[in-house]
Structures are given as C-alpha cells and as structure tokens.
Amino acid sequence: xxPRFDGRNGxxxxxxxxxxxxxxxxxxxxxxxxxxxxxxxxxAAFVRSTVAHGTIxxxxxxxxxxxxxxxxxxxxxxxxxxxxxxxLDRPPEEFSPxxxxxxxxxxxxxxxxxxxxxxxxxxxxAEDGVEAAVVDYEPLRAIVSEESAFAEDAPVVHDEAPGNxxxxxxxxxxxxxxxxxEAARAGGGRVVEVVTKSGRQNALPLETRGVVASWDDRDxxxxxxxxxxxxxxxRTAMARSLRVPERTVRVTxxxxxxxxxxxxxxxxxxxxxxxxxxxxxxxxxxxxDRREALTAGFLAREQRYRTLAAFDExxxxxxxxxxxxxxxxxxxxxxxxxxxxxxxxxxxMPSVYQVPEYRVRARAIASNKAPTAPYRGVSRPQYVMAIxxxxxxxxRELGLDPVEIRRRNxxxxxxxxxxxxxxxxxxxxxxxxxxAEAAIRDEGWYEIRDRAAADGRHIGIGYCxxxxxxxxxxxxxxxxxxxxxxxxxxxxxxxxxxxSVVVTSGTMNHGQSHETTLAQIVADRLGLxxxxxxxxxGDTERIAYGWGTFASRSVTIGGSAVSxxxxxxGELLCRIAAHLLETSPDNVRLDGDGGVVQxxxxxxxxxxxxxxxxxxxxxxxxxKDVEPTLTATASFDVPxxxxxxNATHAVVVEAxxxxxxxxxxxxxxxxxxxxxxxxxxxxxxxxxxIAQGIAGALFEEITYAGNGEPSAASFIDxxxxxxxxxxxxxxxxxxxxxxxxENGAKGxxxxxxxxxxxxxxxxxxxxxxxxxxxxxxxxxxxxTVLAALDAEIHQxxxxxx
Amino acid sequence: xxxxxxxxLNVNGESHEALVEPRKTLLDVLxxxxxxxxxxxxxxxxxxxxxxxxxxxEPVRACLMFAVQAETAEIRTVESLGQDxxxxxxxxxxxxxxxxxxxxxxxxxxxxAEGFLAQRPDACREExxxxxSANLCRCTGYQTIVDAIEATATRRCHAAxxxxxx
Numbered sequence: 025x026x027p028r029f030d031g032r033n034g035x036x037x038x039x040x041x042x043x044x045x046x047x048x049x050x051x052x053x054x055x056x057x058x059x060x061x062x063x064x065x066x067x068a069a070f071v072r073s074t075v076a077h078g079t080i081x082x083x084x085x086x087x088x089x090x091x092x093x094x095x096x097x098x099x100x101x102x103x104x105x106x107x108x109x110x111x112l113d114r115p116p117e118e119f120s121p122x123x124x125x126x127x128x129x130x131x132x133x134x135x136x137x138x139x140x141x142x143x144x145x146x147x148x149x150a151e152d153g154v155e156a157a158v159v160d161y162e163p164l165r166a167i168v169s170e171e172s173a174f175a176e177d178a179p180v181v182h183d184e185a186p187g188n189x190x191x192x193x194x195x196x197x198x199x200x201x202x203x204x205x206e207a208a209r210a211g212g213g214r215v216v217e218v219v220t221k222s223g224r225q226n227a228l229p230l231e232t233r234g235v236v237a238s239w240d241d242r243d244x245x246x247x248x249x250x251x252x253x254x255x256x257x258x259r260t261a262m263a264r265s266l267r268v269p270e271r272t273v274r275v276t277x278x279x280x281x282x283x284x285x286x287x288x289x290x291x292x293x294x295x296x297x298x299x300x301x302x303x304x305x306x307x308x309x310x311x312x313d314r315r316e317a318l319t320a321g322f323l324a325r326e327q328r329y330r331t332l333a334a335f336d337e338x339x340x341x342x343x344x345x346x347x348x349x350x351x352x353x354x355x356x357x358x359x360x361x362x363x364x365x366x367x368x369x370x371x372x373m374p375s376v377y378q379v380p381e382y383r384v385r386a387r388a389i390a391s392n393k394a395p396t397a398p399y400r401g402v403s404r405p406q407y408v409m410a411i412x413x414x415x416x417x418x419x420r421e422l423g424l425d426p427v428e429i430r431r432r433n434x435x436x437x438x439x440x441x442x443x444x445x446x447x448x449x450x451x452x453x454x455x456x457x458x459x460a461e462a463a464i465r466d467e468g469w470y471e472i473r474d475r476a477a478a479d480g481r482h483i484g485i486g487y488c489x490x491x492x493x494x495x496x497x498x499x500x501x502x503x504x505x506x507x508x509x510x511x512x513x514x515x516x517x518x519x520x521x522x523x524s525v526v527v528t529s530g531t532m533n534h535g536q537s538h539e540t541t542l543a544q545i546v547a548d549r550l551g552l553x554x555x556x557x558x559x560x561x562g563d564t565e566r567i568a569y570g571w572g573t574f575a576s577r578s579v580t581i582g583g584s585a586v587s588x589x590x591x592x593x594g595e596l597l598c599r600i601a602a603h604l605l606e607t608s609p610d611n612v613r614l615d616g617d618g619g620v621v622q623x624x625x626x627x628x629x630x631x632x633x634x635x636x637x638x639x640x641x642x643x644x645x646x647x648k649d650v651e652p653t654l655t656a657t658a659s660f661d662v663p664x665x666x667x668x669x670n671a672t673h674a675v676v677v678e679a680x681x682x683x684x685x686x687x688x689x690x691x692x693x694x695x696x697x698x699x700x701x702x703x704x705x706x707x708x709x710x711x712x713x714i715a716q717g718i719a720g721a722l723f724e725e726i727t728y729a730g731n732g733e734p735s736a737a738s739f740i741d742x743x744x745x746x747x748x749x750x751x752x753x754x755x756x757x758x759x760x761x762x763x764x765x766e767n768g769a770k771g772x773x774x775x776x777x778x779x780x781x782x783x784x785x786x787x788x789x790x791x792x793x794x795x796x797x798x799x800x801x802x803x804x805x806x807x808t809v810l811a812a813l814d815a816e817i818h819q820x821x822x823x824x825x
Numbered sequence: 826x827x828x829x830x831x832x833x834l835n836v837n838g839e840s841h842e843a844l845v846e847p848r849k850t851l852l853d854v855l856x857x858x859x860x861x862x863x864x865x866x867x868x869x870x871x872x873x874x875x876x877x878x879x880x881x882x883e884p885v886r887a888c889l890m891f892a893v894q895a896e897t898a899e900i901r902t903v904e905s906l907g908q909d910x911x912x913x914x915x916x917x918x919x920x921x922x923x924x925x926x927x928x929x930x931x932x933x934x935x936x937x938a939e940g941f942l943a944q945r946p947d948a949c950r951e952e953x954x955x956x957x958s959a960n961l962c963r964c965t966g967y968q969t970i971v972d973a974i975e976a977t978a979t980r981r982c983h984a985a986x987x988x989x990x991x
Contacts, residue, residue: 042920043923050903052863056929058856059856228963229927230867230873230927230961231927281930282926311866708964711966739868746960
C-alpha cells in the first residue's frame with residue numbers, strides 16, 4: 025500500500041515523490057505536437073530569405089505550385105494578416121515601436137525570415153515546393169555587429185528605428201556617482217573597468233517549435249495544438265493578427281520538449297499556418313526542422329557590458345557606472361519587446377551587492393540576425409557575469425581574496441532596498457558564499473591548485489554569488505512600462521463526487537514537473553492523497569487567462585494560485601460539512617485525511633465523498649446560501665518587488681596547455697529557493713540550468729558572416745555539450761521561507777543558468793593568472809586559452825633569469 | 826517522386842507493411858506510417874540521438890537510415906520496453922533518478938542504454954558516461970541519466986551473479 029504521506033512532517037511538500045509525468049514519457053506514450061495526426065492533414069514548409077537584409081523584388085511560386093503534392097502556396101499579400109507589434113509605454117527617445125509581419129513584405133531583415141508558405145500533402149513534397157520557389161532580392165548592407173549598427177552611414181533595419189536603436193534608457197544616475205569615482209581615483213581606492221561580452225546562443229529545446237491547426241465547425245473555432253509556454257498569449261496575438269474574435273481561437277499544448285524561454289514569445293509561423301487552415305478548410309501541420317531552429321528560430325544572449333566600478337581602499341564598492349548594449353536581432357518579441365534584456369539588466373545590475381551610487385544606460389539595437397526571445401536567466405547571466413568580473417578584477421588590484429571582497433560587499437540585512445529602488449526579501453547571500461567556499465577549501469582544492477601550479481599545470485577556482493528575482497508580479501513588469509503586463513495567474517479547482525479534484529493552472533509545464541509539484545501543494549492544502557489530485561494545463565478553454573511558464577514563476581505564482589484555490593474549496597467543504605454535522609462553521613476543520621472533522625467532537629466527521637454527494641446529487645440538503653457544485657477559483661500576483669532566490673556557484677577548472685580546452689574538475693552549487701516542494705526536481709533544475717550556463721561559457725555560439733549569413737546551421741557547427749563535457753554537480757540547499765508566496769517557495773528554474781557563466785569564467789581566469797591574461801568574453805574558445813598560455817611561455821623565455 | 830516501394834518492416838516483433846518513397850527515413854516511417862511516435866525527431870542529421878532505435882541490437886539513428894534499408898532487420902523502439910503495462914528496470918531507474926525532465930530525448934537515451942548494456946553489462950560509470958555522450962539532453966545536465974543507467978547495470982549484474990550462484 026502506498027504510504028499515506030511521503031513527505032517530512034506528514035506532508036507531500038518536501039518529498040521527492042515519483043513524478044507523475046514519467047510513465048507516459050518513458051514508454052513513448054507522451055504526446056508531442058509532431059505525434060498528432062488528423063484526418064486530411066496537410067503539411068507546411070516555409071520559403072525563407074537567403075539574404076540577411078534586402079528588398080524583395082519578385083516572388084514566383086508557379087514552379088512550387090506545379091510540384092507533385094503541393095496544394096497551395098501563399099505570400100504576405102495572399103494572407104493579409106495583421107503584424108505582431110510589441111509595445112512599451114515609453115516616449116519615442118526611449119523606445120521605437122516596430123512591427124513583425126507574419127510573412128516578410130517588401131523587405132527581409134534576416135537570413136531565414138519567412139517569405140512564403142507552402143502547403144502540401146506530405147512534408148517531403150512541401151520541402152520540394154520550397155526548393156522550387158524563386159525569390160529575387162535587391163540586397164542591402166547587413167547590420168551584424170554593434171559597430172555596424174552605430175556606424176554613421178549604417179542602413180536602418182527598421183525605418184521606425186533611426187540609428188538601429190530600439191530601446192535607449194538611462195536610469196538612476198544617483199547624485200553621488202561622479203564624486204564616488206573621483207574619491208576612488210584621488211584616495212587609496214580603485215576604479216576598475218571591465219568590458220564583458222556574451223555570444224549569441226540558442227535556447228535549444230530539443231523539441232523544435234511546431235503546430236497542428238484545424239478548424240472545428242461545430243465549435244466555430246480554430247483548434248491550435250502547439251508547443252508554447254504561453255498559450256493565452258498566442259491566442260490573443262493570433263486572434264488579433266487573423267482579425268477574428270478571440271473566442272474563435274483555442275490554443276492547447278500537448279507534452280512539450282523543453283522551451284527555456286524560446287517558446288514564451290509569439291512566433292509568426294504558427295499564425296501563418298492558422299491562416300492557411302482557414303483558407304483550405306483542412307488541418308495543417310508545421311514542424312520546424314533543426315536548421316530552421318538554429319538559423320531562424322528565436323535566439324538570445326548577445327550582449328556587451330562596459331562596467332566601471334569604484335572601490336574604496338577596503339574593497340567596498342562605492343559606485344557603478346554601466347553601459348549595456350543588447351543585440352536583439354531583426355525584431356522585437358511579443359509580448360516582452362526588445363526592452364526585455366536591457367530593462368531587466370539596468371534595473372537589477374547591482375546584484376547581491378550593497379552599491380551606494382549607480383548610473384546605467386542600456387540600449388537594445390536592431391540587427392540583421394534572427395530575432396531574440398528571453399532565454400533562461402534573461403540578461404542575468406550577462407549582468408551577473410559583468411559584476412562578478414568586476415569583483416574579481418578589483419580583488420586582484422587591491423590584493424584581496426576574491427571571496428573576501430564579496431564578503432565585504434554582499435547584502436546581509438533584509439529586507440534590503442537597493443540604490444535601484446528594489447526591495448530584496450530575505451535570502452542567504454553571505455551564507456551560500458561561505459558554504460561554497462568551505463566545500464572547495466575542505467576538499468583541498470586550494471592545495472591541489474597550488475601544487476598543480478608548481479608542476480606547471482593550470483588549475484583555477486572561480487565563484488559566482490548572485491540572486492534572481494523569481495516570479496515577476498505585475499508590479500515589476502509595469503515598472504518596465506510594458507503595454508502588455510504579465511503577472512497574476514489563475515487557478516480553478518473542481519471536486520467530483522468521489523472526492524477527487526482537478527486543478528487547472530495558467531502555468532505551462534515543459535519539463536519542470538508541474539503535474540507533480542503543483543499537485544503536492546494541493547494535496548497538502550486539502551489533506552488529499554496525491555493520486556486524488558490531477559493538474560491540467562495548456563488549454564485556453566479551461567481557464568479564463570493564464571500567463572504561462574517563464575521567469576521562474578510557476579511555483580511562486582502558479583503554486584500560490586493553486587494553493588489559494590484549494591484553500592477556498594476547503595472553506596466551502598467546511599461550510600457544507602458544518603451544516604451536515606449541525607454545528608457552526610467555526611467548529612469544523614479539514615482533518616488532513618480527506619474529510620472535515622468537528623473540532624469539539626472529533627468522532628463527528630464528514631468525508632469529502634459525503635460532502636460531494638450532497639453538493640451534486642442531493643443538493644436539497646445544502647445550506648440555503650451555498651450553490652451546488654464544489655468549485656473554487658483564485659488568482660495570485662506577487663506583491664511588491666517580488667521574491668529573490670539566491671545561490672553561490674564554485675567551480676574548479678583546468679586549462680589544457682596542449683589543446684586549450686577547459687575541463688571542469690569540480691562544480692558545487694549552494695542554492696536557496698525558499699521552501700523546496702520536491703528536492704529531486706529542484707536539484708534537476710539546478711543541474712540542467714548549470715549545464716546550459718556551461719554551454720554558454722564554453723561551447724555554444726551562433727556567429728554570422730559579414731553579409732549576415734549565419735554560420736551555425738547544424739549541430740556540426742553549433743556545439744552542444746554532452747555528458748563528457750558536463751561534470752557531476754553537487755547541489756546544497758539552504759531554505760529561507762518566502763513570506764510573499766503561499767507556500768514559502770521561490771522560483772528555481774533559472775538560477776543554474778545565471779550563475780554558471782561567471783563562475784566558469786572566473787575559474788578560467790584564475791587558471792590563467794600566471795599569464796597576465798584576463799578573459800571577459802564567452803564562449804571561451806580553446807584557441808583563446810591556448811594563446812594566453814603561449815603568451816606565458818614566451819614571457820618566461822624572454823625574462824632573463 | 827511517385828516511385829514507391831512496398832516494404833515489410835519487423836518492428837518490436839511484429840511485421841508491418843508500408844508503401845514508401847525510397848527517400849523516406851526509417852524515422853518517418855516508424856512515426857507516421859506505423860504510428861510508433863515514441864521515437865522522436867530531434868535534428869535529422871544524426872547528432873542529437875533523439876531518434877535512436879535498435880537495429881539488430883545496435884543503437885542506430887533512425888533519421889540516418891532509409892526505411893527501405895531496414896527491411897531485413899529486427900528493429901526495436903521504446904514501445905518494446907516494459908511488459909504488460911509495467912515499466913522495465915531501466916525505465917524505472919530513469920524515473921527513480923529523475924533522469925528525465927521534458928522527456929523528449931528520453932526514448933533515445935533508453936534505447937541507447939538498452940543496446941549499450943546488452944553489449945557491455947559490466948560497464949563502469951565512466952564508460953557509461955562516454956556511451957551517453959552520443960546523445961543530447963537539454964534538461965538534465967546528464968548526471969541523473971548516467972546515474973539511472975549505472976544503477977540499472979549494477980542491479981542487472983547482481984541479479985546475474987545471483988542466478989549464476991543459485
């Protein structure tokens with residue numbers, strides 16, 4: 025028999041119960057978008073631009089239409105769809121609104137941009153049709169870098185964005201910034217400058233994007249089955265583009281093979297497919313192939329930070345002055361806009377440190393590259409890398425230990441309101457730092473490093489201490505002045521006549537284990553066995569609105585909403601039970617075992633089945649003021665500035681003098697995401713996130729030729745790390761219960777990805793410390809490491825003994 | 826491309842007929858002609874391993890093989906693991922160790938491990954890690970996949986020793 029409770033303190037929360045997603049995924053019975061086959065279904069493929077920047081001078085689809093199996097082909101003018109437009113409520117000098125057409129009209133802005141849609145009886149014929157299309161372009165000079173975007177004679181990617189600037193905000197500029205820098209220069213302090221750059225990456229869910237759309241005459245509705253983290257956002261944007269009432273679009277999400285942010289924005293291909301369905305009156309499927317995913321999917325990360333920091337002689341930071349440029353590619357993403365990266369970076373740049381004075385300018389620029397979407401961590405892997413490099417540089421210049429300089433600057437008193445006007449809720453910034461250092465020290469890595477150096481080897485130790493705002497509420501998004509303001513989530517709970525519940529959430533699982541973790545929360549709240557709780561997500565018909573899953577919001581916001589809904593249902597059960605037990609409502613409580621008990625006489629009890637029987641099948645017995653049915657709905661929005669998870673990562677690496685390759689010898693993560701709902705799942709989120717952070721630090725990069733041609737169109741050129749590159753990682757949990765959420769939990773989805781790039785980079789620089797070279801750009805290529813090590817050898821040769 | 830061939834594929838112990846173009850991959854025929862959608866499409870160029878199946882016991886990328894090439898072979902897919910609705914020891918181990926998150930790469934890793942452990946039942950952790958590096962996972966960081974396969978190998982070895990001494 026299954027134990028009644030698996031968790032600590034007799035609760036489900038806190039127990040690593042078997043994941044409820046697993047059986048179907050392990051047996052091949054999961055249902056992903058490409059697994060769906062509908063009668064009469066057609067297949068779509070896209071004709072994509074072969075130039076990065078140019079004017080379309082002609083499209084000839086006659087040969088396409090002659091291909092055996094091709095049913096239809098459409099250009100932008102055939103479909104007449106509304107553009108996708110993401111807006112910020114900011115003045116023109118701060119924000120340039122631009123539009124993303126569903127298919128390119130007149131102009132193409134990146135290699136791979138969809139120009140025409142081909143529909144055929146099978147996917148092979150659809151690709152034959154794409155091959156046969158003839159599109160002529162008048163090429164324009166491509167914008168492929170910050171320098172080319174800002175050049176005086178630079179062509180513009182969008183006429184609406186002069187100078188190729190989409191967002192330009194200057195913030196804070198506290199009164200003492202300049203004085204602090206002057207004082208540091210004049211006195212015994214230091215001013216350090218670090219320019220950090222991160223390469224363009226692909227979030228790379230292993231399941232590419234895809235959709236199966238069909239029309240249902242009876243429901244008078246388009247059924248859009250697709251993999252998206254934000255089904256309601258897709259419904260809203262699609263209905264607007266198709267110019268139809270929103271009720272005529274239903275978006276459902278089957279099992280989803282990862283997203284990591286790439287699927288939390290609205291794409292254009294799915295809308296084009298929906299338009300084809302309306303014209304052809306047949307179901308249409310489109311599955312993005314890997315080449316499309318790498319070259320024309322939403323990319324991420326390409327950012328540059330110039331960080332000036334003033335320190336006093338004790339190594340305490342006195343001012344930060346930062347200039348940020350984010351290359352957002354050809355289009356602003358919906359709903360977040362091109363402001364997503366620069367606005368988060370500028371608001372949160374001071375990170376875990378007590379920074380008294382702060383000034384920042386942050387810009388988003390347009391370029392002729394595939395557009396970007398948020399990617400796990402969103403700007404935090406970059407700004408954390410910037411400030412963590414600043415700390416290490418200052419430590420070197422002031423002759424301080426890298427951990428000691430952090431110790432002197434890290435926030436220790438909570439709540440802490442920073443120079444950035446954000447209030448940080450309690451966390452374990454200093455404790456995680458101490459624990460991570462202790463782990464490395466106790467295992468003897470400092471001695472190993474020093475002995476290795478004596479043998480001419482290059483071992484380095486690096487740290488990264490950071491926090492992460494998880495579960496942005498509407499307040500945080502509104503501060504960014506988004507026209508569409510995500511924040512709340514809704515949950516509806518429904519109990520049936522057997523006392524089981526179905527819980528609906530607006531969040532959208534794509535690997536995070538919501539079917540298990542959100543059910544644990546509800547089971548505890550109502551005193552049900554886990555098997556009596558079923559979570560449903562990913563259907564716009566099931567819940568009025570939901571914001572989906574991104575920004576580590578699901579357990580903080582979605583988890584709070586399901587908890588509140590369960591609490592309301594519990595109150596309703598108590599009211600009915602009190603009536604049935606002929607006592608007052610304040611004399612009953614949930615008994616934690618599937619029933620309601622009378623407080624002054626525990627022998628008297630009504631089980632949920634008995635209550636549900638009355639609620640549905642014998643409603644004449646209900647109290648007069650209680651309506652039949654056992655349902656409850658609740659919403660939750662994080663108050664104030666939200667809640668911050670935190671962690672310290674410690675890494676030991678060795679640089680190979682023969683190949684320049686970096687091997688990770690030890691990786692330790694000490695994290696605090698508040699109350700841990702499911703320890704194994706949190707460990708998995710940390711490790712998976714760290715693997716993606718290591719990927720960004722050492723391997724993955726989408727580069728472009730000068731003419732805007734992408735250089736990584738397959739896994740031969742886009743280097744995804746495997747089991748032999750990603751080390752085993754220890755995860756240690758600290759637990760600061762969050763007072764702002766219902767369950768004390770903070771988000772855990774993104775932290776790993778945020779901390780890894782800085783920790784790995786710092787460790788590499790420690791390994792290279794004898795060379796005098798410091799690296800501030802990721803990914804760190806082996807040839808860069810080799811060049812640094814060669815420089816040391818030459819120095820040794822040239823220095824007389 | 827009207828040239829089609831009627832082929833017979835032996836998949837999971839059953840014979841299936843399919844009328845296919847010569848260019849159609851084994852992967853597409855398994856998924857779309859035979860309805861065995863447990864085998865997933867990840868890259869279609871033989872790198873990610875999401876489509877790994879066993880062909881005569883060897884782990885093979887189903888995206889790199891044409892269906893017409895597989896006619897005489899014994900093919901096994903993820904649907905063949907486990908019996909009578911019960912998960913196999915390998916599948917249970919993946920669940921116990923949280924060796925899957927989104928689950929998209931999982932069938933490929935299961936078939937890779939099934940083929941590898943059949944050939945190398947006494948493989949050590951580092952050998953398992955090396956074998957696992959054939960496939961890509963974007964969620965787990967691989968550690969728990971290696972854990973799951975290592976635990977299965979250990980259990981099977983113990984069981985085999987017990988049987989041998991009994």
